Amino acid sequence: MSIEITLLLILMALAGGAFGGSLLRRKFIESRLAGAELTAEQIVEEARKQADTIHKEALIQAKDTVLEAKAEWEKEARELRREIQAQEKRLLQREEHLDRKGLQLDGREEELSQRERALPLMEDKVRAREKEAEDLVAQQAERLETISGMTAEEAKQTIIAGMESEARHDAAKRIKQIEDEAKETADKKAKEILALAIQRYAGDYVAEKAVSVVPLPTDEMKGRIIGREGRNIRAIEAATGIDLIIDDTPEAVIISGFNPVRREVARLTLERLVADGRIHPARIEEVVAKAEQEVDDAIREAGEQATFDVGVHGIHPEIIKLIGRLRYRTSYGQNVLQHSLEVAFLCGIMASELGINVKQAKRAGLLHDIGKAVDHEIEGSHAVIGADLARKYGESPKIVHAIAAHHEDEKPETILAVLVQAADALSGARPGARREMLETYVKRLEDLERIGTSFSGVSSCYAIQAGREIRVMVSSEDVTDAQSYVLAKDIARKIEAEMTYPGQIKVNVIRETRATEYAK
Structure with missing residues (x-):
């Protein structure tokens, strides 16, 4: 086509006329239109081919999807059929089992029916034999009364008295025999353990009193402590719950009270007020609050120090505070915290000799008297109170039982409970350990x-x-x-x-x- 166009242009150039030029332009446009139509037909044909290809591919994918879905459905259907068959099999087995049980029950019912029918006859025979036995017993009793010259009641009392006397005699001999056998093996070992425990531990004993004395720089300070119309001394007593005794004792004030914790708070308060010199109700309340906080800190530190000295860990913080409060508690003049430490060490010594858990024995000994920290607030024995507290704060059942049994509130059932009993008795029974009126x-x-x-x-x-x-x-x-x-x-x-x-x-x-x- 390019050759034709070239020839036309040459002719147009040769003609050189207007008519020739328009003729050539028309020919050129027609040729271009024919080329465009041909190109459009090719594009349409290619589009039709691509559409057919895409349609075929879509059909193939649809068929694959249908086949996959069909295979999945067939798989699920097979599994469902297997489950249904298994359930049907189990149901059949249950039915067979129930049928066998039904047959067994029928047999038992028949057996019971036969026994029920036979019972009246057996009862009649038993009654007849009982009547015969009673008649024979009555005849023998009459013969015995005739032979012995005593009534049945008198003979019974005589036999009982003889048996009782013989039983008491045998029991006394048996008790002596058992004690002798036990002493042969246990007495020597027990003495060795107790002697060793006493020998290896020596404690310091501090005698607490019901009063504390606070020294004063001068006797003029007594008037300032009393205050105008006694308002200062009343404020101190109301805030601390302790009685102040201001008498003719030179340069001293006596603090009296049976609660040692409150007495310690009052002592610290009075010492700080005297050192500061500012004594009035508002200042008193402020100093009392600080003293209470200081005493609480001292109680906690004393409990932590006690657990550290004994070597036990993992004790609940509330129990540590209770242990610290024992520092201000006495029993027959013996400091209870010192007593608890001593019992813990004695328990540990004896436990090591017996080959049982030493740490557990020390823990039980340290905690055995924690009930005394709150026994003035809660009714009941301090052993039971202590056991309830130990149980509340997560102590093991063995520790709880040892605490509850150390004064026979419960019967000792473990070696640990007996050890705590023995160590408690050793600590309290030493001459000079406790005071009595x-x-x-x-x-x-x-x-x-x-x-x-x-x-x-x-x-x-x-x-x-x-x-x-x-x-x-x-x-x-x-x-x-x-x-x-x-x-x-x-x-x-x-x-x-x-x-x-x-x-x-x-x-x-x-x-x-x-x-x-x-x-x-």
């Missing part, structure tokens, strides 16, 4: 001797070793050697039931036979 001490000795002489066969009774031992003299004609062991146990039980005392009391029953003759 003279009247209380004398009354306890009198009660001991009264209980000892209240039993028959006792000729005399003496309380010795500061009431730690009681010696009972018995008549050899009235009490045998075997009965003396039973008498010692009866006296010990009566002392436990009627008296309150620290530590333990040894009961010795002494029986002797004296033969006297004169040479002439």
Whole structure:
């Protein structure tokens, strides 16, 4: 086509006329139109081919999707059929099992029916035999009464009395035998352990009093403490709950109260007020608040130090505070915190000798008296209160039981509980460890001797070793050697039931036979 266009242009150039030029332009336009139509037809054809290709591919993909869905559906259908078949199989098995049980029940019902039908006959036979037995017993009783010359009731009482006497005698001999056997093995080892524990521990004892004395720089300070119309001293007593005694004692004020924590707060408050010199109700309240915070910190530090000294960890913070409060608590003049530390160390020593858990024994010994920190606020025995507190704050059941059983509020059921009992008795029973009023001490000795002489066969009774031992003299004609062991146990039980005392009391029953003759 380009050759034709070139020739036309040449002709147009040769013609050189206007007509020739327009003719050539028309020819050129027609040729261009024909080329465009051809190109459009090619584009349409290519588009139709692509559309067919896309349509075919879409059909293929649709078929693949349908095949995949069909395969998935067939798979699910097979699984569902398997589950249905398994359930049908289980149902059939259950039906067979129920059928077998039904047959068994039917057989049992038939057996029970037969037994019920046979029961009346058996009851009649039993009644007849019982009647025969009763008649025979009555006949034998009449013969025995005729032979012995006693009624049935008299013979029964005679037999019971003889059996009771024989049983008491056998029991007394058996008790003595058991005690001798136990002493052979346990007495020596127990003495070794206790002696070793006492030897390895020595504690410092501090005697607390019910009053504290605060020194004053001059006697003029007493007037400032009292204040105008007594307002300062009333403010101090109201804020601390402690009584102030201001008398003729030179340069001193006495703080009186049975609560040692409050007494310590009052002492710190008064010392700071005296040192500061500003004494008025507002200042008193401020200083009391600071003193209470300081005492709380001291209590917490004392509890933490005690747990550190003993070597136990993981104790609840509230129990640590209770341990610290024992620093301001006394029992018969013995500081309870010091006593608890001593019991913990003694428990640890004895536990190591026995080969049981030392840390657990120390923990039980340290916590055994925590009930005394709050026993003035809660009713009940301090052992039970302490066990409830230990249980509340997550202590183990063994520790809780050892705390509850160290004063026999519960029966000791573990070695740990017995160790705590022994260590507590050792710490409290040492001479000089605790103080008692003279009247209380004398009354306890009198009660001991009264209980000892209240039993028959006792000729005399003496309380010795500061009431730690009681010696009972018995008549050899009235009490045998075997009965003396039973008498010692009866006296010990009566002392436990009627008296309150620290530590333990040894009961010795002494029986002797004296033969006297004169040479002439």
